[in-house]
Amino acid sequence: MRCNKIFVFILYMKGQSTGHEIGCEMIKLFNHHISLHAILLAATEVALLIVGGFLLMELMPIHVGASLVNDGGEVLVASLPLAVFLVVCSVGLYSRRVIFHNGFQASQWVTVFALMSGVLGIGLFVFWWSFMPEERFPFSFWAATVAMYSGIGLGLRFAFSQVFRDSEIFRKRVVVLGTGPQAQKIFRGSLEDKKANVNVVGFVGLDGQDSGPVRPLLPDLLHNSRYALADYAQENNIDEIVVTLADRRRPEGGLGGGLPVWEMMDCKLRGIQITEFDCFWEREFGKVELSTIRPSWIIFSDGFQVSAVKRVMKRAFDLLFSSLFLLATLPVLLLTALAIKLDSAGPVFYSQKRVGLNGNLFPVLKFRSMRTDAEKNGAQWASKSDSRVTRVGKFIRKTRIDEIPQILNVFRGEMSFVGPRPERPDFMEELEREVPYYSERHRVKPGITGWAQINYPYGATIEDARQKHSYDLYYLKNISIFLDLVILVQTVRVVLFGEGAR
Structure with a gap:
């Protein structure tokens, strides 16, 4: 049995060509x-x-x-x-x-x-x-x-x-085509773990491609006959084949080299799902793999569209939830301001230049969580157990209370309630040079919370920025009010359990 995308809640019996257990269909709901x-x-x-x-x-x-x-x-x-x-x-x-x-x-x-x-x-x-x-x-x-x-x-x-716990129900059985860098990323992602949404049955090696550290390697399925791969998939109840080839070219009718077109077509016609690596990675991990995407993928993929209607709806969403949130947190704001004033010398708030929509600079407002001389030697990344953070600052950073004053930036239209984290201009030149497509995050307003903020901790290195940007690109590709609501309620979980705070 497998899940039907049209009827989300109906598990139906597959035809005679398969007959395997229930796979976990990832439903795309409002992108x-x-x-x-x-x-x-x-x-x-x-x-x-x-x-x-x-x-x-x-x-x-x-x-x-x-x-x-x-x-x-x-x-x-x-x-x-x-x-x-x-x-x-x-x-x-x-x-x-x-x-x-x-x-x-x-x-x-x-x-x-x-x-x-x-x-x-x-x-x-x-x-x-x-x-x-x-x-x-x-x-x-x-x-x-x-x-x-x-x-x-x-x-x-x-x-x-x-x-x-130990059953195949709700887990798709997957075969990965290829053993190169993309296949190795899937293997390192521990998708063979029983807690994952998919069960990686094995990897199929190809001619001219190094066999990386992946397992298990399946028997030769591309040379004995054109139908060997489809027969194996059918006999072993495979739901999906993930294509991880960097070079998709292949001689007409040949069985060596790049993408095995005819074998894949046989699998497709037998009802087995064929998925490219980029789509698979986005679906299972909720982020975009920066090392594999190309401008053509952004141009032709389904997404990356922020229409005028979406902008109006998002602005209404921002004003509504910012107003409600401000009313709900007003006592917290007052107590925090008092605690900061009693804990260390200096102002309650601090303002700092950040990069906003279309690369324009604006002053972001936060509760002060560091000493007033924290950046006397210039801008620095926030690090774990940062000695510049005050006693009250540690708490308000852990609980994300220091971010609440940014609601005023939302009211002024400089930020959204949900969006990529606004970056400091001091780091932009290096980040745009080291992180692919980094400037594209400025196509939307930055946010108080966001998909990257709830899925990855504070960034302290270029690699952290790269990882967070992979989540930001997922948000840009699939932006919707529904996703904003999901992020909003998951932010409550992040705040409650102090996930990823510094």
Whole structure:
């Protein structure tokens, strides 16, 4: 069985040509790749949370004076947004590596639901105090609700990991064509790991190409007959063949050299997916491989388009979420300003020139996290355990609170809420020289948070900048409001667990 891209939630039986297990289809939803197992898990969780809320209300109805609130329709209406809210808040916990790592997932879920229980308690208390101040607050109902939602969240993931940990369900079986540098990158990426979305069955060597450190090497499938590769794929339940050849030219009808056109065509006609390395890498890792892309790939690929409609929608998104975020964090802003003033001499804020849209410079605003003489010897990269950082600075950097004042830059139109991190002009010349396509990040406004920021730690070297730019190019290629929302909710996870902070 394999997943149909048209009917996302339907697993269908393949024809007689295959008949293998379920592969993990990465669904491209609004230009962003999401694995099917995450979608199914989230859908199951929402359904269980709604049913749980309904049953809880039936078992523990709330008494309001002489009335009894346990109407099924009201419960359904109330449970649905709460269930969706909790699932959205835990969106960063749906990756396969989290689901199949019990200790990691449990510790994160405890933190998430500790936060959610507080939010639920505050919301219920405010509602009760506003509309029913004379009635007794239902502490037992609140505790039961938190316990039920936590139990469902942790229990479902534990059951999911135990059932599917060692199975091929939700994992595509892949054969890599080639053993050169691109194939070696796939091998080093540990895609053969059972926690990955795919299972790399093996690598097929080619004439004239060095056999790099990849394994397992499959038997010779390109010389015995034209149909050997397709026969192997069919007999071994292969879902996809990834082409990693740098030179795609091949003599007409020949069996040596570059891309084996006729063999690949036979595989394609038997229903086996054929994918180029660049597309495979983008889909599985959520980033672009800088060493392999060419201008032609950017020109002809599906993406890298920011229409006028998208710009208007993104601006509305920025203003809405910046306003809400500013209101929600106002107490944090005031406490942080006071802490900085008491901790070290100097101003609360600092302004620094950064590169924005189309390469224009603008002053970015942040909470001061370093000593006032931090750059007396010139601009420097931020390093781990940087001695220039103050005591309060360490905390606000860890929690990303130092970034919050950039909301003012968003209101002024110099930044977006989501986008590439704004870079300092002092480093631009070197970065544009060393990192391919680095200047292309300035096609959109920089952001307070972004795809690179939630997937990679602070950069301290040129290599760090290269890695982060590979994520930024993925964002530029697949930019959408949906991806901005995904980044926004995953930023909560990054802040909660201090991932990648310096």
